[in-house]
Amino acid sequence: MDEGKKALYHARARVLKALAHPTRLWMVEKLAQGEHCVCELLETVDADFSTVSKHLSVLKQAGIVDVQKRGKQMFYRLKVPCVLEFMGCIEAVLAGGAQDRPDAPGMTTPGKACRRCGQGEKEL
Numbered sequence: 001m002d003e004g005k006k007a008l009y010h011a012r013a014r015v016l017k018a019l020a021h022p023t024r025l026w027m028v029e030k031l032a033q034g035e036h037c038v039c040e041l042l043e044t045v046d047a048d049f050s051t052v053s054k055h056l057s058v059l060k061q062a063g064i065v066d067v068q069k070r071g072k073q074m075f076y077r078l079k080v081p082c083v084l085e086f087m088g089c090i091e092a093v094l095a096g097g098a099q100d101r102p103d104a105p106g107m108t109t110p111g112k113a114c115r116r117c118g119q120g121e122k123e124l
Helices: 003-019 022-032 038-044 049-061 083-094
Strands: 065-070 073-078
Touching: 003 022, 003 049, 022 038, 022 049, 022 065, 022 073, 022 083, 038 049, 038 073, 049 065, 049 073
Parallel strands: none
Antiparallel strands: 065 073
């Protein structure tokens, strides 16, 4: 794998790690409804202020949310709404839908051998 691809996969992993917490997933869905200040998010999360701020900081560093300071309040909004499409994909995986598609990318055609080593079923 070349360095450019490696960097891309590391960047993708960083974004996925930012989403890999139930509280942050909930915050993303909440922010998809519109911007919220920290105190509004705090009211609906079972966590203290510093924990909520840390979760928001992780999402901001990953480029998922934006923040704007207004007076003493910090308002957060979803920067990339397309992240919700990814959530839909996760739901499809959880529902088992991905395995029911024979045309899914990466699926091999029955009867084909491995292109690299030639092992596996041979073409008829």
